[in-house]
Amino acid sequence: xxxxxxxxxxxxxxxxxxxxxxxxxxxxxxxxxxxxxxxxxxxxxxxxxxxxxxxxxxxxxxxxxxxxxxxxxxxxxxxxxxxxxxxxxxxxxxxxxxxxxxxxxxxxxxxxxxxxxxxxxxxxxxxxxxxxxxxxxxxxxxxxxxxxxxxxxxxxxxxxxxxxxxxxxxxxxxxxxxxxxxxxxxxxxxxxxxxxxxxxxxxxxxxxxxxxxxxxxxxxxxxxxxxxxxxxxxxxxxxxxxxxxxxxxxxxxxxxxxxxxxxxxxxxxxxxxxxxxxxxxxxxxxxxxxxxxxxxxxxxxxxxxxxxxxxxxxxxxxxxxxxxxxxxxxxxxxxxxxxxxxxxxxxxxxxxxxxxxxxxxxxxxxxxxxxxxxxxxxxxxxxxxxxxxxxxxxxxxxxxxxxxxxxxxxxxxxxxxxxxxxxxxxxxxxxxxxxxxxxxxxxxxxx
Amino acid sequence: xxxxxxxxxxxxxxxxxxxxxxxxxxxxxxxxxxxxxxxxxxxxxxxxxxxxxxxxxxxxxxxxxxxxxxxxxxxxxxxxxxxxxxxxxxxxxxxxxxxxxxxxxxxxxxxxxxxxxxxxxxxxxxxxxxxxxxxxxxxxxxxxxxxxxxxxxxxxxxxxxxxxxxxxxxxx
Numbered sequence: 001x002x003x004x005x006x007x008x009x010x011x012x013x014x015x016x017x018x019x020x021x022x023x024x025x026x027x028x029x030x031x032x033x034x035x036x037x038x039x040x041x042x043x044x045x046x047x048x049x050x051x052x053x054x055x056x057x058x059x060x061x062x063x064x065x066x067x068x069x070x071x072x073x074x075x076x077x078x079x080x081x082x083x084x085x086x087x088x089x090x091x092x093x094x095x096x097x098x099x100x101x102x103x104x105x106x107x108x109x110x111x112x113x114x115x116x117x118x119x120x121x122x123x124x125x126x127x128x129x130x131x132x133x134x135x136x137x138x139x140x141x142x143x144x145x146x147x148x149x150x151x152x153x154x155x156x157x158x159x160x161x162x163x164x165x166x167x168x169x170x171x172x173x174x175x176x177x178x179x180x181x182x183x184x185x186x187x188x189x190x191x192x193x194x195x196x197x198x199x200x201x202x203x204x205x206x207x208x209x210x211x212x213x214x215x216x217x218x219x220x221x222x223x224x225x226x227x228x229x230x231x232x233x234x235x236x237x238x239x240x241x242x243x244x245x246x247x248x249x250x251x252x253x254x255x256x257x258x259x260x261x262x263x264x265x266x267x268x269x270x271x272x273x274x275x276x277x278x279x280x281x282x283x284x285x286x287x288x289x290x291x292x293x294x295x296x297x298x299x300x301x302x303x304x305x306x307x308x309x310x311x312x313x314x315x316x317x318x319x320x321x322x323x324x325x326x327x328x329x330x331x332x333x334x335x336x337x338x339x340x341x342x343x344x345x346x347x348x349x350x351x352x353x354x355x356x357x358x359x360x361x362x363x364x365x366x367x368x369x370x371x372x373x374x375x376x377x378x379x380x381x382x383x384x385x386x387x388x389x390x391x392x393x394x395x396x397x398x399x400x401x402x403x404x405x406x407x408x409x410x411x412x413x414x415x416x417x418x419x420x421x422x423x424x425x426x427x428x429x430x431x432x433x434x435x436x437x438x439x440x441x442x443x444x445x446x447x
Numbered sequence: 448x449x450x451x452x453x454x455x456x457x458x459x460x461x462x463x464x465x466x467x468x469x470x471x472x473x474x475x476x477x478x479x480x481x482x483x484x485x486x487x488x489x490x491x492x493x494x495x496x497x498x499x500x501x502x503x504x505x506x507x508x509x510x511x512x513x514x515x516x517x518x519x520x521x522x523x524x525x526x527x528x529x530x531x532x533x534x535x536x537x538x539x540x541x542x543x544x545x546x547x548x549x550x551x552x553x554x555x556x557x558x559x560x561x562x563x564x565x566x567x568x569x570x571x572x573x574x575x576x577x578x579x580x581x582x583x584x585x586x587x588x589x590x591x592x593x594x595x596x597x598x599x600x601x602x603x604x605x606x607x608x609x610x611x612x613x614x615x616x617x618x619x
Contacts, residue, residue: 161537171534178536193536203527203534211547221601225609228590233495233615242538250540257544 034427037398037446040348041422042295042338043147043304045126047284047327048311049119049376050354052387054324056108061085064317064371072325075332076100076352076391088369089322092274096332100350102402103335104393105445109406112356112415117376117385119308120173122355122415127177127304129419130438139173145182145436147419148191151302153184154428159301162249164191165294167305169287171195174306178243190243191304192253196290197283199257200264209265213255223247256297260290269293272333282323284309288330292337299343301426305334306355313358317371335393349394349425353418360384388415392445400445417442492581498618504532506619511546511611514577515555539612546611550604558603567595570603578610 053059058071060082070082074094078101081091114131115121121132128144145153148164168174179190198204214222245253263269271289273280281289284307291305307327313320331352338344359382362372376385389406390413392399406412416439423429424441492498502510508528512520520528528545535541549555563570571591575583583591595601610616 166536171530175533175536191536193534195534198530198534203530207524207527207531208544208548210551211544212551214547218605221598221605222609222612225591225594225601225606226613228594229609229613229615232584232587233498233613233618242541243536245537245540250537250543253537253540254544254547 034424034430036427037425038347038349038394039301039426040299040344041302041425042291042334042348042350043126043302043418043422044331044334044350044352045123045304045306045355046331046352047307047324047354048309049117049122049313049356049358049385050310050324050388051313051358051374052109052384052389053360054321055354056389060321061088061371072321073328074099075328075335077106077328078102088318088371089325092325092329094332095274095329095336100332100335100352100391100393101404103396104350104391104399104401105403105405105442107390107392107405107412107442107445109408109411110353110388110390110413110415110417111411112386112388117356119170119311119355123174123177123306125415126353126355126418128180129416130436131416139176140181141176142180143182145180145185145189146177146191147304147422148302149179149182149185149189150419150423150428150432150436151426152189152191154423154431155426160249161190161192161243161245162252162298163301165291165298165300165303166191166193167287167291167294167303168193168195169197169283169306169308171198187243191302192243192245194290194294196287200260200269200290201286204257204261205265208257209261211254211258213251213258216251219247219251252298256293260293270337272330274329280326282309282326283307284323284327285330288334292334295338295344296341299341302422313374314363315365315373316367317373318367318369320374346395349392349399351390351392351418351422353390353415354388356415357385357387390418390442392421392442396447398447400447403445405444413442414439421445491576492579494581494584495579495615498615500619502617502619504529507542507617508532508545511616512549514611515549515557515607516552517556538617542612542617543608546608550608557607560602563595563603563606564599567592570595574603574606574610578607578613578616 053063055073056077058069058077058079060068060070060072062069066085068082068084071077071079072082072089074081075096076099078099112122112125115125115133124132124142127146128142129147130144148166152159152161152164166178175193175195178193179185179187199208260269267278269289270276270292271278271281272285272292287305287307291303294300295303307330309323310320310327312323335350338348338350356376358374358376361382363375365373367373387408418439420429420437420439420441423432424443424446429441505525509520509525512524531545532538532541535544550557558570568588571583571588575581575587595606
């Protein structure tokens with residue numbers, strides 16, 4: 001070998017050795033290197049397909065031919081409430097002293113660029129940071145890793161499932177979004193999925209109200225026999241479905257469920273309605289209330305919670321406006337609760353985003369008040385369903401306050417940006433292989 | 448020509464051999480007492496290795512209910528419990544909650560601690576047949592018997608619970 005060739009190869013080899021990833025005892029290639037903006041993130045998927053016109057646009061009924069505009073999301077957005085026709089949504093007094101948009105950065109115009117604007121697609125995009133082009137198999141976990149898996153795998157030390165929760169208003173097919181099919185991730189990095197409307201609702205109260213929380217020595221007896229049985233069965237736990245909590249965490253969750261079922265049955269659980277009025281609960285507020293119970297009890301580092309009731313807009317615009325107003329109240333209520341928590345206060349950033357928008361043009365369905373209804377097109381027939389927004393709220397030392405970014409002609413962000421943004425907040429973004437993120441971290445929102 | 452006859456013999460033998468393969472995908476419930484007293488001849492698994500398919504939530508819940516109450520699950524309960532199993536991401540947690548709720552039902556049929564200890568061998572045969580649809584191996588029987596005899600506070604309720612949340616019970 002010539003000297004020049006030898007030196008070139010030696011230099012390349014040395015460079016490769018220096019730049020090669022280190023394999024840590026945990027099996028990870030790199031230690032978590034990112035600095036955290038905050039230690040807790042609550043990601044609210046809001047709230048079943050929201051039109052830009054009634055949210056950021058604050059146009060209320062003006063598109064229905066009524067001369068009235070105004071802000072029906074007084075907890076999240078700045079702006080005066082409507083002064084006429086308010087009886088259709090029964091306004092609630094805002095629960096936050098200052099709108100959340102003044103306590104963070106509002107991306108007024110965000111675009112959902114690619115793929116069908118369906119609910120499951122929208123959730124998948126929002127939770128994986130990757131657009132989905134085609135119709136989804138509704139019983140399969142997503143192809144790309146979820147934000148939970150990124151968070152758990154790329155945190156050092158690897159965090160338990162107790163630190164990652166997916167609280168969903170809906171059951172099918174949202175339960176599949178707590179982990180992906182991706183070969184490098186999967187259920188071992190998944191989140192605890194919980195649908196409060198089932199577990200604390202009728203089914204749970206009917207079937208689980210008599211559960212008996214065993215003493216630790218009784219639990220150990222059961223665990224000992226289970227271990228004996230499992231030792232004689234070839235199928236490993238790796239092929240078993242779902243995420244796995246430690247036995248200790250399972251007992252904590254069982255106790256949590258037991259006490260909350262009792263509290264709901266006795267109407268003593270705090271709920272996200274004015275005056276703790278259970279008659280004003282809808283599915284969204286039930287879900288938000290339960291999400292707070294999880295936050296209060298376990299203070300997880302990452303929670304995704306969704307609301308879906310505003311999807312009644314397909315045939316009931318009145319119900320849409322009403323539920324949108326309530327979902328906004330739920331977000332304000334949740335933020336207030338977070339500020340009252342000794343661990344979460346001043347160390348939590350909340351990210352809110354609709355999973356998709358809704359059409360500009362109404363369908364031909366009129367509700368009981370004669371108001372036109374709106375769908376969300378599954379293709380490019382109506383690009384209005386691609387117009388969404390995002391609100392990032394947090395402490396003044398961490399999140400830029402009162403900032404508004406983006407216009408209709410110049411969107412400030414994309415739907416796929418929220419996952420890398422959460423990665424930026426929790427310090428794992430740079431540890432995720434770059435080919436897995438289509439979007440970018442919205443660093444302009446942070447101090 | 449000889450090759451042709453060999454081929455015919457081989458195909459005939461293969462057909463005969465493979466067509467007699469034993470069917471092992473059995474999820475029906477045997478009557479446990481019939482096995483214990485050698486009355487019935489319903490098929491059971493020969494070993495746990497034959498179980499390779501995961502039960503659906505509906506299968507798991509309905510079989511668990513019939514194991515504990517010795518009757519079919521009412522449709523409403525099946526719907527409720529299947530939804531509960533889907534509404535939690537940790538299936539082990541969901542199963543533990545479901546079994547916990549069922550064993551605390553006053554109509555559940557579980558032997559008393561005294562009944563179990565009166566005839567431990569019979570209890571072990573019965574619980575394996577009830578939950579795993581097979582007889583225990585000699586090793587399994589010795590293991591469980593030792594556990595029962597060494598711990599007087601190990602009750603049938605705990606053992607039933609352990610079987611119901613075991614990995615093998617999730618498969619058929």
